[in-house]
Amino acid sequence: MKDKAVISLKQVGLAYPGSTKGFIFSREKFWALKDISFEVTQGEVLGIVGRNGAGKSTLLNLLAGITTPDTGSISFRPDLRSTLLSLQAGFEANLTGKENAILSGMLLGMRRKEVLSKMKQIVDLSGLGAFIDKPLRTYSTGMRARLGFATAYYTDTDIMLLDEILSVGDAYFAKMTQERMEERIYSDKTAILVSHSEKVMKDLCPRLIWIENGELKQDGDTDEVWRNYRQSFKEGPV
Amino acid sequence: MKSLHYTEIIFYKAWSVLKSECGRTVGGALWWFVDPLLSIVIYYIAFGLILQQGGVGFVQTLCVGIIFWRWFQGSLTRGAGSIIMEKPLISKVYVPKILFPVVSVLVDTFKFLVMLVVLLSFLWVSGHPPTITYWALPVLLFVQLLFIFAMVGLFAALVPFLPDLRNMLNHGLHLMFFLSGVFFSVDQIQSEKLRQVMMLNPMVGLIAAYRRVLLENQWPEWSYMFPLAFVNLGGVLCVGYLLRRFDRVYPKIMS
CATH class of the missing domain: 3.40.50.300 (P-loop containing nucleotide triphosphate hydrolases)
Structure with missing residues (x-):
């Protein structure tokens, strides 16, 4: 094949x-x-x-x-x-981080259960901790970007399409996300x-x-x- | 599989819109009750007290008119922009565009159903208990839902091409409100011909039918309601076709 x-x-x-x-x-x-x-x-x-x-x-x-x-x-x-891994697709200011991850993940093609099963990983990768249950409007731009990245990162798809999303956030987070994304692309995926x-x-x-x-x-x-x-x-x- | 996934999105999104809306104001969900109540009070002052329109049972007539009218008006006001408002999302991911008007109608229908319970309770305590004709209510609600969806879908589909439609819609709804017999009954109209013309507006026929069922213990005029149901169903199918036809055109015209 x-x-x-x-x-x-x-x-x-x-x-x-x-x-x-x-x-x-x-x-x-x-x-x-x-x-x-x-x-x-x-x-x-x-x-x-x-x-x-x-x-x-x-x-x-x-x-x-x-x-x-x-x-x-x-x-x-x-x-x-x-799937085009779009960051922050469908984000709503009045929903909590968790709810936004669910909504965004579903719009990127995952089932609700699937997003929920990955929630712990999404929270870990985004580094949001307890903030995940706070409304998105209380987030800084960087926090939003990290949540957006983590959600997109854990979106399971067969063909990954990426538009310059390899790095978001500060220098440390940017480096980390880039490495994670490269790893993922290296692994087995078809990617454009x-x-x-x-x-x-x-x-x-x-x-x-x-x-x-x-x-x-x-x-x-x-x-x-x-x-x-x-x-x-x-x-x-x- | 796909349709199940989209159904999940529809309900989650509708729930999130309701939640967002509640979070925007201090009153939150209380506004779902206060809003219609205030408009009833305003029209009661204007038409009942000042113009001496009503007579016995005017408050009930007014309440029935306003609650069912607001379902239509609220859905259309929100729904007309449902696709154009999702511009950022539509350019990022593929979602069947029909989802947006469906979510929008679902949100307003939920708010309406809450108010319907309040209305029916009010009618009951004010001397109009449920009768056998209540069985006609689901049919009327279904016909109105079809009408609402056809109109919302039509505007939602066309507004991205011609955003000006939304400005015109507000005036259209204003005019329609005065012609729909919300604060008067069509039976009060003297000219038979004029009445027939007015009945071409489905909201006139629907509001009159709700009043027959809820206040006068009479069955609706089925000879009017069934053809209306079929016309609306046709409308819904046309709108479904339109949204499908333009499904992947919207991201282009909106970018």
């Missing part, structure tokens, strides 16, 4: 409406992704690089099943779940990862995809793709 594609994209294009204001009356469209084709295989860790606005997040949303393409097609292996960090990409991903202006510029070995990607900066803006 090792080489079987878990996600495959065929000439995928995705357009956003041209302008929000009065857009239902306009036919204007902005193509955020154009003619993208690639496959992701089981157990693979794939990195996505590109400049700001290149279409990386749009691509992740597609891979998470949040949106669907306007042209071309995307197919998932039906027995697998792909957007990052601007050379170290993260080179450490974790054997394969890189480079997106520019919504088009797939290069797909291949990380060292080579990264070199070309960096080279493009010297050639000036695109």
Whole structure:
């Protein structure tokens, strides 16, 4: 099963409406992704690089099943779940930390019982202690971030999608979370990862995809793709 | 499996909305009672005392009108924004968008059911004990629930495309309130033709039917209620289709 594609994209294009204001009356469209084709295989860790606005997040949303393409097609292996590990998804200020972890965990695809069974680990990882039963509105930004990370971290999914979430909080917590996440990715998971960090990409991903202006510029070995990607900066803006 | 998971989310989210709401004010859940009570007092002062509208039994007529009207109005006011308000969430995870109007209606229905118990108790002690016609009540409630969901779903589905609809909705509800026979009875309207036109508004027919059942010990006009049920059911199905059709379009137009 090792080489079987878990996600495959065929000439995928995705357009956003041209302008929000009065857009239902306009036919204007902005193509955020154009003619993208690639496959992701089981157990693979794939990195996505590109400049700001290149279409990386749009691509992740597609891979998470949040949106669907306007042209071309995307197919998932039906027995697998792909989840964008979003931090603090669905958090509500008036609920306690524990209730927020449950709600957020359920929105990320876990059953309530599943989240409850992992609650002790979530509390431990977030380092919140007794604060877990206090309303979220009493939390500092850092505490919220830690709870968000811990909940996402313990979300069980087959294909992990990550948008630069490898580090949150202060230097100590950031280092710890990054190590934990790397460990998790190393273990066995299929993962797709957007990052601007050379170290993260080179450490974790054997394969890189480079997106520019919504088009797939290069797909291949990380060292080579990264070199070309960096080279493009010297050639000036695109 | 999936639908069980979503059902779990619906109830947890509805519960969390109720809890959040209680936490926002000092009065908390007390406001579920105080709010409708205050609006009854206000309309009683305006129409009963000053305009001398009512006559015998005006308070009961008014209470029935307001409690059932508020169910509709409250659901629609909250529900119209139920999808657009979840913008941050919708762009982060995939959730079937129909969940949001369902949660919203569930929250207001729960608050309404609490008030319904208060209303029925009040009617009982004020000389209108339960009668055999109470059996019609679940049917009427179901028809109104269908109507509410069709309307909430329609607005929730369209507001992300045209946020201006929400501003118009407030005025629409205001107008509808005056036309729905909340503080008067449609039977008071002289012109037969006008009355028939007004009955096209389901809230008019529903409020009149509730009054027949709860205050006059009469059965509702089934010849009106059954077609209404079917129209509303059709509405719910259309709205379900609409929400499904745009399910993965919303994250695009909201980003």
